[in-house]
Amino acid sequence: MTTTTSPDPAEATVVGPPAGSARPSAPAPTATAPAPWPDLVSAALLGTERRRPPVAVRAGQGAAAALLDAAAVSTVRRRAALRPAPAGERPAPAPADPRPPLPPAARRRLSLLLADRGGAGGGSRRGTAPDLTELLPQWLAAAEGYGYRAPDALLPALLDAARARTDLRPAALALAGPRALWLARLNDAWRFALRGIGGPAAPPGDDGAEGVRRRWEEGLFAERVALLTALRRRDPREGLDLLRTTWATERAEDRLMFLDSLREGLSAPDEPFLEEALSDRSRNVRATAAELLSALPGSALAARMARRARTCVGLDRTAGAAVIAVEAPHECDAGMLRDGVAPTPPSGRGERAWWLGQLVEAAPLEGWRARFEGRDPVAIVALPVADDWRTELHDAWCRAAVRQRDAEWARALLGAPAAPAQAAEVAPTGSSRDLTKLLTVLPAEERARWVAEFIATHGLSDAFRMLGVCAVPWAEPLGRAVVDALDIARDAGSYPWSFSGVMGLAERCLDPAAADRLDMLTAVTDEPEGASPGSGGYWSEAFLRLVGTLRLRATMRTELAPPPSPGDDGRGAP
Structure with missing residues (x-):
């Protein structure tokens, strides 16, 4: 009598009979190669009625049962084929971050903002709910101003958000702190954090000159750019001396990026090096060197x-x-x-x-x-x-x-x-x-006054890009000029969707203190003759969203404020 080592006929192996027993007359079945795992998965997904499974089916056994048997055997084989190996080296512990943690309410707010960063949809009408995706950059900037650190549990979501949106990176990495670099070295998806954009970019403090030189010679390109930028912020001459050590052997595209880093702390001592770069074999390097030199009067x-x-x-x-x-x-x-x-x-x-x-x-x-x-x-x-x-x-x-x-x-x-x-x-x-x-x-205050006067005279049609370079929150004269221009456009029955970009900027840039005086604009008004159909409802909806967003921004700012210290009367610093 024979025994097999597997319930799968395809895996059956004949074992010789005991001594003295009669050998069976039928030839022993030959072991066949196991079906590839992808073929088993494909048959399971399509169904055995549509695709014949690549396994032998015993008499009285259905094709589905044979497929499951083969999958079970293949799984055991794959697991059994793994050999024990020495454990890998443990990563170094994450560095400490001594900054204070977020207040509980602000921590919950950050979690909500990160969870909603996918957006609410691409419809032409957004409703009256604030767009949390566009509020995340302002929340990050405000948190950085208080000197908080990000909660450890939210660091992966914060890095994912910064990977998806480059405009978030400086503030997100500043909030994430040194642990962002630690995580970035363990996950290739977060390698952008090593480029030195934001708070974590800093030259080594304890390694000394030898450590700086080793990082410069052995680091990845992004790490080297971050190192050079950080050194230029700390000591422009030290950064230039480091760049000189390998300049002749760098690739043209790398020389261009390194040269662009000299904008940090550009001064007269950089001139001899830039004059040499005017003879560089790369046209782009020569052009950048000339631009930097022309910025030195x-x-x-x-x-x-x-x-x-x-x-x-x-x-x-x-x-x-x-x-x-x-x-x-x-x-x-x-x-x-x-x-x-x-x-x-x-x-x-x-x-x-x-x-x-x-x-x-x-x-x-x-x-x-x-x-x-x-x-x-x-x-x-x-x-x-x-x-x-x-x-x-x-x-x-x-x-x-x-x-x-x-x-x-x-x-x-x-x-x-x-x-x-x-x-x-x-x-x-x-x-x-x-x-x-x-x-x-121009200085920020003068810039805001100029744009406010421009809008008061010429309207919003040519002012969108100008608004984008004004300091946030907008100064009172500029905010008033924008709201007045929007109100005039509504009263004139202008096509409402043509002002959606300015309205979006207003949600992010108006001073939250303006919310109360904007309440009067949220009512639905009669549409003037010749107005776009439905414009009155749209304008009301847009102003409701604007007021709601401004009030949410005020709440977020309150949540970020540190709790009063013992003995504080609650009025804060004078």
Whole structure:
């Protein structure tokens, strides 16, 4: 009599009979190779009636039972094939985070915000409920201001949210603290945390110079960028010295990223290195080095560009009144090429105008006072320009003001927003001028006042990007100007969905204290003749959502406030 080692006929193996017994006349069945696991899974998913399982079926046994038997045997075989192995090295313990924990209410709020980060849907009408996804960045920024640390249990969800949205990363990693780096080294999905965006990016404190050098030579590219950025924040010269040690052996794309890191703490001691980079074999590296040098008004490159620009732009001595005369370059010589001037213009631009713009953009703005007989920027900008060069020249001055962060020139080029004629002149047809970038050069309060006056005069149609660069929460004059413009649009019966972007910005940027005075706008009003159908209901819904969001933001801010200390009268610091 025979016995088998497996209930599956496909796995049956004949064992010889005991001594003295008769050998069976039938030949022993041959062991067959087990069916592949994916084939078993496919048959199970499709069903044995639609796909014949790749196993032998015994007499009286159904195909489904045979499939289950084969799956059981395959599972045992797979488990039995694992051999014991030495345990892997345990990861180092997570570093301590001495910052205070979140208050309980704020912890619950963070959990809700992270759970809702998928959004509420993509319909055109969002209802009156606040959009928690858009409130998460503000909550993170407020928590960072209090110096809290994230709860350990919420760190994975916080890192997942930061991985999905790059705008969350600085504040999310600052809240997560050093344990975010510890987790990132254990999970490739969170490696972005090693790039030094946010709070965890800091140079090693205890490793000393040798530890810094080892991390620079052995680290991943993202870790090296983070290290260089952190060193530049702490000591710009130390970061530059570290970069010099391996500069010649770096890849072109890596040299470009490392060079861009020198924007942190850029100063005169960086000039010799950047001058050397002007001869780099990579065109992009040369262009970046030239841009950085032109941002140093005292650099040799800035002086060379100023000399070239002065030969092209000056006062016309033959005219009776003061007029700016322009004579654009006739060629792009070798010196201009070395200093970062791109020889080939984009489509639709003339060569000479293209070269002129680059020269003026890179020339220090402070040098134009002497060129125009001591006139200040406002007077220079007001001068007429001969031969239709005004737009080209002013556009180049705008780019120079942004690059050199010169608020006086930015103010002159922006002009007065409340004057329609002046505002139209700021960005004439065909201009490449970016008013939003110019606004970023102004102090925050002045920027908000300028945009508020612009909206009061010209409405919201051209102000969306300007609003995006204003400090949050919006200053009172700016918030009032936005709400008034929205109210005017509603009363005029304007198409409501065209203002959804501004309304979304208002939900995130208006001061929460404005909620009470906005209550009057939540009522459904009569639609004026010619208004978009249903606009009254939409505007009411949008203002209800705005008021609800502002009140939720106020509640979130209250939840983040630390509990009063013993003996505190509850009124807080004076």
